[in-house]
Amino acid sequence: MAWRSWGAFLLRRFAGTAVVVVLLSIGVFGLLYLAPGSVQQTLLGTRPATPETIAAIQARYHLDDPLPVQYLSWLGGVLRGDLGVSIRTGSPVADMIGDRLPLTLALTGYGTLLSLLAGIPLGVAGALRRGRATDRLVVTAGVVGLSAPPFAVGLLLLVVFAAWLGWFPVYGTGEGLADQIWHLTLPAAALAVGAVGMLVRFSRAALIRELDQDYVVFARARGLSSAAVLGYALRNSLVPILTAAGLIVTGMLAGTVLVEVTFALPGLGSLLVDSVTFKDVPAVQALALLLTLLIAVVNLLVDVGYSVVDPRVRLGGRTS
Amino acid sequence: MASRADGPGAGNAGGPGTGGGGAGRPEAAGLSGGIRDAGLSGDVRGAGLSGDVRNAGLSGGVRVEGLAVRQPATGRTLLSGVSFEVAPGESVAIVGESGSGKSLTVRAMLGLLPRGLEATGRVDVDGVRVDDDPRTRARQRGGVVSLLMQDPFTLLNPLRRVGRQIADGLPKGADPKVEVPRLLAEVGLPEDVAGRHPFQLSGGMRQRVGLAAALAGGPRVLVADEPTTALDATTQREVLALVRRIQRERDMAFVLITHDLRLAFSTCDRVVVMYAGRIMETGGAAAVRNEQLHPYTRALLAAEPPADRRLAVIPAVPGSVPAHDAVADRCAFAERCSLAVAECLAVGPVPKAVRPGRESACLRATELPAQPAPAPGVTLPFRGLADAVLDVRDLRRTFAGAGRPALAGVSLSIASGEVVGVVGESGSGKTTLARCVAGLERPDAGTILLDGVDCSDYGRLSRTAVRQARRTAQMIFQDPYSTLNPARTIGAALAEALRADGRPAASGDVARLLESVGLGRDMAGMRPAGLSGGERQRVAIARAVAGEPRLLICDEPVSALDVSVQAQILGLLAELRERLSMAMLFITHDLAVVRQIADRLYVLEAGRCVETGSADQVLDAPAHPYTRALLASVPDGSAGWLG
Structure with missing residues (x-):
């Protein structure tokens, strides 16, 4: 009885937290679009805008896909530990965070x-x-x-x-x-x-x-x-x-x-x-x-x- | 008592309360026990015990002399000259209304005064002087003297299993595994209660747990501060009977604080009546019940409505309990006393022995007129059949997570100008019914016709229809302290109620409204914090009747008030009912109160109506066992009431 109520309680709280995190991840994904300039420009940063780099970014971030699909593929990457590549250093963001966390x-x-x-x-x-x-x-x-x-x-x-x-x-x-x-x-x-x-x-x-x-x-x-x-x-x-x-x-x-x-x-x-x-x-x-x-x-x-x-x-x- | 007047007590009598030993002063210490018992007239405590009584103050008893409590920050005195004694194994009730100082007296006696208050005077517990000795006091708590508090919902640590809380109070070396189940059994609870948290128990069970915890240290003196006031009437009787039985079995001295004089008569050997921080009268329970030697005691007893008959008018004492300091140097009750003479306002009387075992602080105690015979009952006036102002059919409501419905199909009707009482204990659904009718709660099923308009679901009514419904029915609530907005003046609250009904709300109208409920016009500028409980309830009534509603819903309107104020408010409601030809839905747990005001009754038990009929019929010849149980739990003041 006591353990079951504990389990139910934890499950409820976990579910609630998961919902909050999903909602917030949508907001975080939105940062990309809220940044000034086009999305490509934002992701390119200071790198030269050659057709190759643009194509690479288009492919990497699926920028041709509808927005929900882009979000899902970004989320999929996040879940696999792929947080993208830093514009500033060119190294994977996940590694940079891992070093400093x-x-x-x-x-x-x-x-x-x-x-x-x-x-x-x-x-x-x-x-x-x-x-x-x-x-x-x-x-x-x-x-x-x-x-x-x-x-x-x-x-x-x-x-x-x-x-x-x-x-x-x-x-x-x-x-x-x-x-x-x-x-x-x-x-x-x-x-x-x-x-x-x-x-x-x-x-x-x-x-x-x-x-x-x-x-x-x-x-x-x-x-x-x-x-x-x-x-x-x-x-x-x-x-x-x-x-x-x-x-x-x-x-x-x-x-x-x-x-x-x-x-x-x-x-x-x-x-x-x-x-x-x-x-x-x-x-x-x-x-x-x-x-x-x-x-x-x-x-x-x-x-x-x-x-x-x-x-x-x-x-x-x-x-x- | 008489026993105080001899021996060391009179010798160092600091307080005025002890100064009056002269009149009935016993000649020898050894006699005083007998004299004390003389006042008990027929009480169970026989003379056999009294020989030890004089050793009393010695072990297992309590003696308080010249006790005063002050608040140094404001210079106010809250009580003074309080002296009494409780012999080992004896039970004494301290009776008084709020403001009488009865709770402060025992808090001071136990050294548990709230922050900011100081006590002076002598206190002996178990033969040891403790008022100047905090260490002895601390050592005595639990093992020698213990306190049971009023509210079962707050007296236990909410986060600790009750078994552990009881075990915390056991003497060193006692085995909780043995003692806790034994204590639980003693208070009539099964062993498995020990593993539960307080919130999993009912109020009555919590109070039993409280009693077990208070008894854990094996005290010789048990003090109980209104231990049953927060409980239902039937539970109150069970718990009191339990306390009484345990007190006798353990032969403890017992001090009961209560506002209910009849309950005191039924529970204790002796009573001490307090008023405005002073002792008014003391004596054996049966003796005081038969004849009160102070007008205040008489007034207090008269103001308690009887359950067995309807009085033409409840004798209410005008005014309210004064502050201790407001009536220094005169009789505290003089201004409200119909028997007062000029001298009563000139000297501050102290309790004096009027006859053996009886003391009274009334200057005219020996010349009081004979007590009037109890007022006869009146039969209900017949009220012609009128069309229904409220018709409730098969009302149902279940709260989420509750095991059973709060209302399981209740039907009820109220004719125009009729007062209908709904009685039942907590959980019977009576408040839910009132809230549904007032539109504060939405019923799951059933219809509510208010003046012929379907008001089952206020949410679906148009704004005009809601307005109309609110003009038809208004509500007053139980707690006068939370019913008024503390930030608004009384005048503003009443003007708002008048405007809501589309009436003029000039200051003259507000003043008329105030006067209609017996308040002065100057009260319009005050805020609720400056008002007494009774005054607040009058304001709440004025606010409700501002629009002259056809139906007034009263949810326990007097149960938070003192008896003398209760009598005033009941009188006011009866008068308003006549003047405004208003119908009333009167919710209460108190059969004596409902007897005085209701024409017809509905008895609710667990969301169902078990009995209905005219008030006389239901209360004189109850058909349902539940109604009979409710009636039996109304204190009648007899020694046999607890069974």
């Missing part, structure tokens, strides 16, 4: 980890000391973090910790795990500052709301330890915190664009900037699709997370 994923993961480690404890501390000095400090810090743009924080961190104090490297990715972590710390911290602000707000507000609930008073009244009572409240605050965490991960994926440029890191963000600058439409298309997929996956994970945390989501119970 790990760095961006590592950066996003590291940034998320840092923000969770800092944001949730601070939010909890604020909620437990509501209205007192600790709380006000936490809230103020959260607002400052939220309103600081990542690239500005990045520059500040570079100036202070890399240039003045010399604790961290100015640029580069490093060799070996420890060195890589050392190199990625400042960029991850730059990404995390805003996320910490958001997590502090969400977790503090959620916990304060839960601590005022009847079940917390009831738990205290029947003699549960403070730790057990806090555990009750924290577990119940997890849904809003998960929501925030999902927004943070997707926000960070977007934030890497600025931070990678600031720290001169060869990740997807800097690839996207270069590709946009050079009107490298196949690369932009592939990157947009990849980001779409990543965001869809994060949302799927958050949905699954909800149902792990709250059985009412999975079993369709009414909350009233």
Whole structure:
């Protein structure tokens, strides 16, 4: 019974995600047509427009076919891993992305980890000391973090910790795990500052709301330890915190664009900037699709997370 | 009580509540138990126990002296001078309306006051002074004193299986595998409930789980804060009977907070009546039931409508419960009291022993006139047959995902000017019926004729037809706190209702409308937040009757209100019905209320109508077992009510 409901739940969520990805892929495919100039011109880029190259592009992208067929053959290529050829470098887009994806994923993961480690404890501390000095400090810090743009924080961190104090490297990715972590710390911290602000707000507000609930008073009244009572409240605050965490991960994926440029890191963000600058439409298309997929996956994970945390989501119970 | 007046209690009596021991002060400590019992007149607790009572404050009991609760931020005092004692194994009900301070009293007693409130005064639990000792308090929770809360839908952690929640409260070293099933069995639940989440259980089952969790630590004192108010009447009786049985079996001291005086009489040995943050009267349950020594207790009891007869008029007390500080230095009830004399407004009385085991804070407690005999019932006036304003045929509605239909073919008719009551418990379909008639819910099948017009599906009606339907039928809702838009003034809300009916909406018209529901014209400029529950419900009624509808749909219009306010609102509805010759569809779970207002009744059970007839006929000679069960669950104040 429990396993069947789990299976049905996951199937529903997967189907929903698939629909979203298909719809978005249509939009991404449309980028080709939205770019200024003719499609051939866009795909040719800076290459000379000889009859051979035009014929090659016509054949490769089936430009004579009706639009739905073109979309399907593009999608077929995408599914086979063929994301087209970069106009800027002439190498397959898939390879370029493959080279750079790990760095961006590592950066996003590291940034998320840092923000969770800092944001949730601070939010909890604020909620437990509501209205007192600790709380006000936490809230103020959260607002400052939220309103600081990542690239500005990045520059500040570079100036202070890399240039003045010399604790961290100015640029580069490093060799070996420890060195890589050392190199990625400042960029991850730059990404995390805003996320910490958001997590502090969400977790503090959620916990304060839960601590005022009847079940917390009831738990205290029947003699549960403070730790057990806090555990009750924290577990119940997890849904809003998960929501925030999902927004943070997707926000960070977007934030890497600025931070990678600031720290001169060869990740997807800097690839996207270069590709946009050079009107490298196949690369932009592939990157947009990849980001779409990543965001869809994060949302799927958050949905699954909800149902792990709250059985009412999975079993369709009414909350009233 | 009398037992408070002796011994150390009187010695350090800080609060005014303890100052009045003089009158009936017992000579020796050893006697006081007997004196206390004298007030119980015929109660089950015999004199045999009373010898121990004086050791009372010692173990397994509670003593509260001169308790006051303040809000330092605003300088307000919310209650003061509250003193009472609960002997081991004794059950005491603290009765009062909202604003009386009854919940704050026990929260302060348990050290669980909401943020921003401070308590002073002495509290002894289980023979230990705890008011200045948070550590002892923390240690006592669960094992010595435990609290069962009001709302079964919020008192359990929604994300934790109930077995684990119960296990969380077990003393160290207890084996959850043994103890949890035992506790579940004690509250009458099967073992497999332990593996479920709260949302998979009904309200009554959740409250039983709550009780099992509250009992897990093996407390010697159990405090229950309106434990059954959110439950259906039949479930309420079952749960109360269960609590009572367990309290006796475990020989726990029991404090019940309730707004229902009759329920208190049926459940507890003694009652403490509170009003505006003070104690008004205390005494044995049977003694207070027979004779109330404070006019407020009398008024409170009179305002509770009887289920066995229809009163010509429900004796309502005008006005509302004042704030504690508004009536400092005088009798809190004086302004609403028909027996008040000048002195009542000049001094702040404290509870005094009027006779053994009885205390009253009324200055005239010894000279109160004899209680009037209970008002006789009146027979329903015959109303000539008139054409139907509402005709519902075979209405069906099933909600997605529900196991059974909410309405499984209900037919009902209301004649012009007739009041028809629809009674049933939650899940009976009565609210769905009201919402279908008001066009807030679309029935799956069946017809609704409103003044002869087919209104089965509001979505298919033309705009003029919807307008006409809305002018014919208007609705008032249960919760006076969410029925008004908090951002609009009362005047704006009423003017909008007048305009919607095409009437002039000048300030004079709004003022007339306000006066028609017994509110002052100056209220037009206020917003809902500044109004009491009763005032809000009056505004909601004014809004509904602005267009003088032919049919007023009332969905539990008084069940969220205090009894004294309930009596006022019922009086207002009866008056409006006469003045506007309005028909009413009156939805309620409360048979005593429906008795006072309805001409005819329909009894709904699980989406079907099981019985119908004139109100007298259905309530005096119920034919269906379900109707009989509903009637039996109306508290009658007798000690045998819980069975």
